[in-house]
Amino acid sequence: MKRTKIIDLFRPEMIGQEVSVMGWVRTRRGNKHVQFVALNDGSTIKNIQIVLDMSKFSDEELRPVTTGSSIHVTGRLVESMGKGQTCEVQADTLEVFGTADVETYPLQKKGHTLEFLREKAHLRPRTNTFGAVLRVRSTLAFAIHKFFNERGFFYLNTPLITASDCEGAGAMFQVTTLDLNNLPHTEDGAVDFSADFFGKPTALTVSGQLEGELGATALGAIYTFGPTFRAENSNTPRHLSEFWMVEPEVAFNDIYDNMDLAEDFIKYCINYALENCRDDIDFLAQMYDKELVDRLKFVVENEFVRLPYTEGVKILEESGKKFEFPVYWGADLQSEHERFLVEEHFKKPVILTDYPKDIKAFYMKLNDDGRTVRAMDVLFPHIGEIIGGSEREADYDKLLGRIEELNIPMKDMWWYLDTRRYGTVPHSGFGLGFERLVLFVTGMTNIRDVIPFPRTPGNAEF
Ligand code: 4AD
Numbered sequence: 001m002k003r004t005k006i007i008d009l010f011r012p013e014m015i016g017q018e019v020s021v022m023g024w025v026r027t028r029r030g031n032k033h034v035q036f037v038a039l040n041d042g043s044t045i046k047n048i049q050i051v052l053d054m055s056k057f058s059d060e061e062l063r064p065v066t067t068g069s070s071i072h073v074t075g076r077l078v079e080s081m082g083k084g085q086t087c088e089v090q091a092d093t094l095e096v097f098g099t100a101d102v103e104t105y106p107l108q109k110k111g112h113t114l115e116f117l118r119e120k121a122h123l124r125p126r127t128n129t130f131g132a133v134l135r136v137r138s139t140l141a142f143a144i145h146k147f148f149n150e151r152g153f154f155y156l157n158t159p160l161i162t163a164s165d166c167e168g169a170g171a172m173f174q175v176t177t178l179d180l181n182n183l184p185h186t187e188d189g190a191v192d193f194s195a196d197f198f199g200k201p202t203a204l205t206v207s208g209q210l211e212g213e214l215g216a217t218a219l220g221a222i223y224t225f226g227p228t229f230r231a232e233n234s235n236t237p238r239h240l241s242e243f244w245m246v247e248p249e250v251a252f253n254d255i256y257d258n259m260d261l262a263e264d265f266i267k268y269c270i271n272y273a274l275e276n277c278r279d280d281i282d283f284l285a286q287m288y289d290k291e292l293v294d295r296l297k298f299v300v301e302n303e304f305v306r307l308p309y310t311e312g313v314k315i316l317e318e319s320g321k322k323f324e325f326p327v328y329w330g331a332d333l334q335s336e337h338e339r340f341l342v343e344e345h346f347k348k349p350v351i352l353t354d355y356p357k358d359i360k361a362f363y364m365k366l367n368d369d370g371r372t373v374r375a376m377d378v379l380f381p382h383i384g385e386i387i388g389g390s391e392r393e394a395d396y397d398k399l400l401g402r403i404e405e406l407n408i409p410m411k412d413m414w415w416y417l418d419t420r421r422y423g424t425v426p427h428s429g430f431g432l433g434f435e436r437l438v439l440f441v442t443g444m445t446n447i448r449d450v451i452p453f454p455r456t457p458g459n460a461e462f
């Protein structure tokens, strides 16, 4: 008999059928006449109840069926009399694939803390919480591809190993095959990278944007969706050393088109999750965050506020609120400032634009005032910055001016400058931190809990 996934058992037409079910035991309870097993196979948050009539099975057969063990059951799917479930399987046969020692299985008990489960990242996907989070994550990834595909964007794969620092923050993980215990040196004593694998220093990318711009100025509209790496020592609930970023880049779009795209995009993804992961979202809401569904709907249904940085700073200065970090024109806004604007002042997502050029990357288009750039950050409740983007500087001389001002090594940038030398066009794009979106949609509070295997400073165990 072919296996049926548990999610499909709940379809009404399945009632009365003989089924074959496989999964992991969540709990077993009962008495000497009848035993009940709650079985989960990951296809849905819902468990299927297996009913074992103990006149057909021996205690011996049931002994290895403990929390965490894996089993195969065949039997008839019938309507359930029990509370909280619609159907159950009346078992005819039982096969145990693998046992899980009651003494050592780490998820033996229910109700472990998220901190404890982080230490068990290899097994935590088997819990309700992480099952739900990972299904929502997967659904959101699909929504991202679907959104861009429906709008005629092309999916561009940009390199993970790169020789240029897109964000100019210098927080890159080096990639080398040199023997660190026996480094080759040049005559002046520096490390001789010509002997390295690529013949020059390379690192893991912090963003696919620069290569994305090459794609956009050829295909018109592209997006990237891949891992990015940042070696900044940020131990916060919103930073990872390895995270996934979605970066659309569109030729002929100005900053206003870019804001429209960002707003449509994020609303589409949230809506898609609401429509396709409702069981999981409801579970997470009930467990961790009672206002989750209302918050998600609110974001989808309301227009984001659009506000220049200068106005935002004014609001913060006049708020009379004591912040840990001071606010003044020119300051890089901290999460506490962003969240004040979003959660307390506007009570809506905010797109903050036109930041001072000194706190933003070299590639952003300079405004006529000469001191601000066409940047746009999308700020979200509970999250702070979820998207960072801009209209790009399309003028060759102005871009070169910025590169020189910031002392960015020119020889690494020649190919990027060619986009402005040959057929330059106005264009814009942004980067969405995928885990921050998953964080928002799941209502989790720590970014380490929305990626299967988090990498943070000092932590790469699993
Ligand atoms: O604002 P960022 O640094 O922008 C860029 O990298 C641009 N090149 C994007 C572009 O215009 N194509 O990063 C974009 C987003 C942030 O808004 C944030 O959501 C997320 O990436 N992000 C992080 N997420 C998790 N951990 C980190 N360490 C992150 N750093 C940035």
Ligand code: MG
Binding pocket: 377, 385, 387, 388
């Ligand atoms: Mg940013």
